[in-house]
Amino acid sequence: MKENQFNIITISRQIGSGGTYIGYLVAKELGFKYLDREILQQAADKLGIEPGMLERHDGRSASLMENIVQSFCFSTPEMSNLPPLGRPVYSKDLFILESKIIKEIADSCNAVIIGRGGFYILKDKPNTIHIFVHASLDYRIEMIMKEQKIADEREAKKMIKKSDHERTKFIRNMIGADWCDARNYHLCIDSSVIGLPDCVKMITNLVSIKKVAL
Numbered sequence: 001m002k003e004n005q006f007n008i009i010t011i012s013r014q015i016g017s018g019g020t021y022i023g024y025l026v027a028k029e030l031g032f033k034y035l036d037r038e039i040l041q042q043a044a045d046k047l048g049i050e051p052g053m054l055e056r057h058d059g060r061s062a063s064l065m066e067n068i069v070q071s072f073c074f075s076t077p078e079m080s081n082l083p084p085l086g087r088p089v090y091s092k093d094l095f096i097l098e099s100k101i102i103k104e105i106a107d108s109c110n111a112v113i114i115g116r117g118g119f120y121i122l123k124d125k126p127n128t129i130h131i132f133v134h135a136s137l138d139y140r141i142e143m144i145m146k147e148q149k150i151a152d153e154r155e156a157k158k159m160i161k162k163s164d165h166e167r168t169k170f171i172r173n174m175i176g177a178d179w180c181d182a183r184n185y186h187l188c189i190d191s192s193v194i195g196l197p198d199c200v201k202m203i204t205n206l207v208s209i210k211k212v213a214l
Contacts, residue, residue, distance in 0.1 A: 007032075007110040008128040009203065010118030012179055015163040016140030016147075016156075018191045018199070019133030020114055025200045027112040030207065035105060036114040042101050043094060095174045119184050120175045129210060131203055132185040139192035 009026060013019020020036065027034035044050060099121045105111055106122055113122075119130040135143075137160070144156040171179035182188045187206055189199050 008106045008122060008125065009112045009131060009207070010122060010128065011112060011114050011131045011133060012119055012185070013115070013133040014135060014140065015160055015167075016143040017133045017135040018143060018196050019131075022133055022191065022196055022199045022203070023112045023114050025196070026203050029200060029204050030110070030112075032110040032112050033105075034112050034114075039098055039101055039105075039113070039116060043097050046097065046101075092174065117171060117174055117179075119179075120171075120177060123184075129187070129203075129206060130185040132180070132182070132188040133191050133199065134180070134188065135190060135192035 009023075009032070011019055011023040011026075013022075023036070024034050026032070095117065098116055102113060102116065102118055102121050105113065106125055106128070119132075122128045123130075137157070140160050141153055141156045144150060144159055145153065148156070148159070150156045150159075167179060171177055177184065187202065189202060191199050194202065
């Protein structure tokens with residue numbers, strides 16, 4: 001058996017599915033580095049700007065730098081400290097930069113990488129396992145209401161619908177793929193059926209199986 005072959009796990013996940021937390025637990029269990037917002041932080045560091053500026057820019061009809069300039073023009077110091085209200089919409093420029101960062105990470109350490117089209121960016125890297133975490137709408141609504149402290153079920157459902165639309169559009173615009181297509185992944189898990197602890201076990205077991213297979 002060769003050592004350190006499948007050292008990268010990418011996790012794509014629907015909002016409210018618990019995929020982000022599953023990724024964290026998998027990284028902790030395996031002793032891998034966990035990377036989510038740190039990728040955005042590294043992109044901001046390379047550009048010399050605050051991460052919040054990247055989270056807020058739209059990028060659908062303007063370049064990254066045009067959006068950054070607009071952020072400077074229309075935002076206030078107080079706004080720069082506000083948390084993001086939802087899934088950020090990435091421009092092609094930012095996607096290219098984050099892709100470069102993700103590839104550098106994949107070549108330097110064992111890691112669990114959350115979102116950002118990692119399944120596509122690292123599709124040709126042999127030491128990688130791609131995971132998709134999804135869940136029933138009712139489960140996702142319940143999770144969002146608890147996580148975001150939302151009392152109105154309709155508001156939670158609206159947030160889910162917006163996130164699904166934005167993530168679908170992001171992947172389609174960046175790489176021309178359907179992010180919910182099971183063929184993009186080695187394993188697709190319904191967390192509302194399996195439960196978070198067993199989702200973690202399934203992923204870590206898959207890592208062991210892939211290593212033995214080599």
